[in-house]
Amino acid sequence: MQFQIVAAAYDAARQYLHYTVSGEKGARRFTISSKVKCLKDPETPERLHMVVLLAITDHFNRPSPSGHPW
Numbered sequence: 001m002q003f004q005i006v007a008a009a010y011d012a013a014r015q016y017l018h019y020t021v022s023g024e025k026g027a028r029r030f031t032i033s034s035k036v037k038c039l040k041d042p043e044t045p046e047r048l049h050m051v052v053l054l055a056i057t058d059h060f061n062r063p064s065p066s067g068h069p070w
Helices: 044-063
Strands: 004-012 018-026 028-037
Touching: 004 044, 018 044, 028 044
Parallel strands: none
Antiparallel strands: 004 018, 018 028
8 A cells, every 4th residue: 555645734732633634545545534533743754644544544444335346
């Protein structure tokens, strides 16, 4: 899976990281815009990348609404 973070913003008051990513998984292209709870600001690009990677990996591990695999 390859992806690029298009936008990311951390809301310190609510402790949420709002992000948008775009990339490829296999031969399919995807764009995901979502939020994830973070107890502290991912200050460095490496931490931001890891938080988003964990969030989209979890996203792809969930079954799709249609029941078909991603």
